[in-house]
Amino acid sequence: MSGTHWLFGDQLGPEFLRADGAGGPARDAPVVMIESRAVFRRRRFHRAKAHLILSAMRHRAEELGDRVTYVKADTYREGLREAVGSGPVTVHHPTSRAALALVRSLDHVTVLPPRGFLVRQEDFRGWAGGQRGLRMESFYRNVRRDHDLLMDGAEPAGGTWNLDHENRERPPRGARTLGAPPPYRPREDAVDEEVRRDLDRWEREGDVAFVGRDGPRRFPASRREARTALRRFLSHRLAGFGAHEDAMLAGDDVMSHSLLSSSLNLGLLDPAECVEGAEAAWRAGEAPLNSVEGFVRQIAGWREYVWQLYWYFGEEYRTSNALGHTAPLPDWWDELDADAVSARCLSTVLRQVRDTGWTHHIPRLMVLGNFALQRGWDPAAVTDWFHRSFVDGYDWVMLPNVVGMSQYADGGRMTTKPYTSGGAYIDRMSDLCGPCAYRPDRRVGADACPFTAGYWNFLHRHRGALSRNARISRAVHGLDRLKDLSELLEQERDRGEGPP
Structure with a gap:
């Protein structure tokens, strides 16, 4: 297949230039890579994520040498027009629906099968x-x-x-x-220095804004x-x-x-x-x-x-909201303001995300996602936050992980129950509760754990729907044994959206 081959910023390994009978580009085809400023304007990404993506793209361009035309443009359309005009282009199936819609809208672009996965x-x-x-x-x-x-x-x-x-x-x-x-741990080089200077300049110009810290590159x-x-x-x-x-x-x-x-x-x-x-x-x-x-x-x-x-699941999955959660994300969460949070588990994990753009799957699910679920935050906003805040976050990654697994917004199409717990789980699986101002076994009072109180409040709020779920119905029925339920619900109403 003749023409220039387009590499997106998440198609940077040799697999995406392999020419074979399984739908690869032409052997030794010229390559175009496009660095789109508009991508970073659309979302307020973690600074470390922006750094990693640009560093990886520019390192790949260095490796490809004269074979690649590397374009810095406002949009992908503009960059492609500058690089190849209306000449024929191939590209492997992109990883987001938006990018796929873009390449399919271009008459001179041929979409090849996806790569980077085991299953067709x-x-x-x-x-x-x-x-x-x-x-x-x-x-x-x-x-x-x-x-x-x-x-x-x-x-x-x-x-x-x-x-x-x-x-x-x-x-x-x-x-x-x-x-x-x-x-x-990788060592930064001249490419990283150039990326950091560019990101600094973009922020000074007010064109792009980031969240989080851009420390020495970890990935x-x-x-x-x-x-x-x-x-x-x-x-x-x-x-x-x-x-x-x-x-x-x-x-x-x-x-x-x-x-x-x-x-x-x-x-x-x-x-x-x-x-x-x-x-x-x-x-x-x-x-x-x-x-x-x-x-x-x-x-x-x-x-x-x-x-x-x-x-x-299709594009409509994006708007799934089976639990009817609509609360907005509070500013302290959106800003990764770990220092505003007293709950030690949440503060520790927010600090990890703020400083590195990463934390492993249990803090993501059982601290961050659990807290958002209990507070009834809009699952689309939570999905976008995870997408923006993590170095490994992409649309395809976060949409099922957050809508289905973390926020149970699909009503069980992906998982059999909501993944929520009180403070006892966090206490059992970590050292985070010991020095905390809140006690994991308390659901009411000044030292009530926000996760323990939030767990029972969540079950109460969705009692009707969850009582029919075999995996969580026993816990829902336990609400009737809580002598302090009224006090707990009043406490949670008074808590508001301030940091715990």
């Missing part, structure tokens, strides 16, 4: 058509079989598909850190860095990943997590090399099965599932 969309549709419910566990097992991942013949390695029950250990008592070997911005980060994780950190996968420590935000999500979502790593590398480590006796299966499930299971649901 047509294969997912075929699987989904035969299911009574689109549950991740069933999908994950199907992926394992089809790709021969952690399989012993027709059976799962170790005789069990899912070892999640082995990956829920509390953090070690009294430990400030998990003690895992440190993750790979890979090149294929070489991403491969080094993957090797470091597989050889030094994977073995200790599983057991404390769901734990949280105030002084250890990364624990044994891989920190590879941003590299996968920029296209710098291919999911196959990640899961196959993890399986190879297990078969070589270098990592236990529970750690390897947990990591494989994150990528071959959850990541693939979220990508497929983004396209399968």
Whole structure:
């Protein structure tokens, strides 16, 4: 297929230039990359995220040398017109509906199949058509079989598909850190200096505004860095990943997590090399099965599932709001103002996001998402916040994760119950509650935990709908045993939208 090949900013690995019979660009085709200022004007992104994306794009352009035309323009349309005029262009299927609509609206652009994922969309549709419910566990097992991942013949390695029950250990008592070997840390270079100068200038000019801090870059911005980060994780950190996968420590935000999500979502790593590398480590006796299966499930299971649901559910999924939540995000949340918050768990996680643009999946779901759900915030606004605030956040990532998993706004199309809890869960799985001004076992009073009070208030607010949900109905019926329910509800009405 002739013409120039267009690389979006999340299509930066070699896979997106591979010419083969599976719908790739022409061999040695010239490349165009477009840095659109309008993208950063539309949303108030985390500064570290903007830095990472631009650094990764410019590093890729350096690698491609004379083969690439790198255009800095106001919009993609303007940049493409400047680079190729009306000449023929190919592009791999973009990762957002907006970008796909754009490229399909251009007569001279041919859209090639998506890359960067294990499962083809047509294969997912075929699987989904035969299911009574689109549950991740069933999908994950199907992926394992089809790709021969952690399989012993027709059976799962170790005789069990899912070892999640082995990956829920509390953090070690009294430990400030998990003690895992440190993750790979990239070194900034002249490209990063240039990016930081440009972002500073944009902010001075008042053209673009950011949130959060742009400290030393923590995440890979090149294929070489991403491969080094993957090797470091597989050889030094994977073995200790599983057991404390769901734990949280105030002084250890990364624990044994891989920190590879941003590299996968920029296209710098291919999911196959990640899961196959993890399986190879297990078969070589270098990592236990529970750690390897947990990591494989994150990528071959959850990541693939979220990508497929983004396209399968359709654009109307974006406006799902089964619980009727409409409250706006408060300013302290939008500004990542961790210092305004007294609740130690929430303050700690907001600080992590403010300073790095990242925190692992349990703080995202059971601290940030849990708080937003209990307060009844507009799920579309919550989705946008997660998209803007995380270095690995993209439309396809956050829409199912937030609307379906975190905010239960789809009414159960994706998950079987709302993911909400009181302070007891956070206390059990972290060291965050000990020094806190609030007590996780108190639901009323000056020291009432905002999560514990919020949990019961949430169940009361949605008693009618949730009493019919088998997985949470028992807790809903527990409302009738609360002698202080009226006091709790009045307390929550008085709390307002101020920081807890």
